[in-house]
Amino acid sequence: MKSPTQTFTDVRPGDIKYKDQNKDGKIDSNDYYPIGYTSMPQITLELHGGITFKGFDLDVFFQGAANRTVYCGGKYYHAFQNDGKVSSIAMGRWTPETAETATYPRLSSENNLNNYQASSFWQKNGNF
Secondary structure (H helix, E strand, C coil): CCCCEECCCCCCCCCCCCCCCCCCCEECHHHCCCCCCCCCCCEEEEEEEEEEECCEEEEEEEEEEECCEEECCCCCCCCCHHHCCCCHHHHHECCHHHCCCCCECCCCCCCCCCCCCCCHHHEEECCC
């Protein structure tokens, strides 16, 4: 079976790999599909209580959100893109030596259309 053709830019070692979702033999914007939740939580939780005793007050407040996804994008997350700098998040970048343990794609001084596409790689669990 022929491997899918990438239409963003040439794929190199250390780039994020994408799946041909619609199975048309090429990876392009037609392969986008909804993933995760929105940034607006589906569930919000709150607990508030307090007591007063002999002139002392104790007040507690707990808050939470569930079923929420956070998208990590912009200059902090996308190193060197659009004249951006490199933040500490890129310390785990891919190199031939770190290929097995890398937590960030390879760095490129040019805008890299492969690695900064909206994908599950840049989405994080936003529950708290």
